[in-house]
């Protein structure tokens with residue numbers, strides 16, 4: 001799959017069949033996350049790879065909505081912001097979002113199904129996740145990328161919309 005095809009056809013997958021994913025592919029997905037652009041190349045992130053069922057149960061506790069899909073997901077990668085790695089203020093959300101999207105695209109490009117599960121900015125969720133995973137206060141869990149084998153086919157949706165494009169200046 002080439003880059004444009006992966007970008008155009010990526011969809012959020014919420015139904016999975018439980019089947020393992022090799023470590024090599026997890027590494028490729030992490031590498032995609034770490035390849036994302038960041039402000040001043042600050043790379044303010046850290047990643048937690050979840051593979052154990054107890055870890056998934058802790059996520060479900062913090063975000064009960066995730067109970068629908070996580071039981072059939074073999075791997076999830078948590079993107080965290082580490083304040084100690086920050087060089088430029090107020091840019092980390094964009095940096096972490098870029099890493100999250102890069103990992104979703106890599107997941108899809110490798111033939112798996114992926115889903116962005118929100119942690120930040122829900123304060124209660126952040127605190128629960130910090131406590132369950134032993135994450136220090138200086139590190140903010142940002143999002144979880146679920147990576148699994150899709151059990152649903154999602155068709156291509158055309159999102160291109162001419163009406164929201166302006167050329168050279170804003171025009172009503």
Ligand SMILES: Cc1cc2nc3c(=O)[nH]c(=O)nc-3n(C[C@H](O)[C@H](O)[C@H](O)COP(=O)(O)O)c2cc1C
Pocket residue numbers: 010011012013014115116117118
């Ligand atoms: C910031 C952000 C938070 C999201 N949080 C969740 C979430 O917690 N649970 C979920 O099922 N999908 C979540 N999504 C996925 C969106 O619902 C999904 O991308 C959107 O509906 C468009 O569908 P598509 O990804 O199939 O194109 C999130 C996406 C983003 C960018």
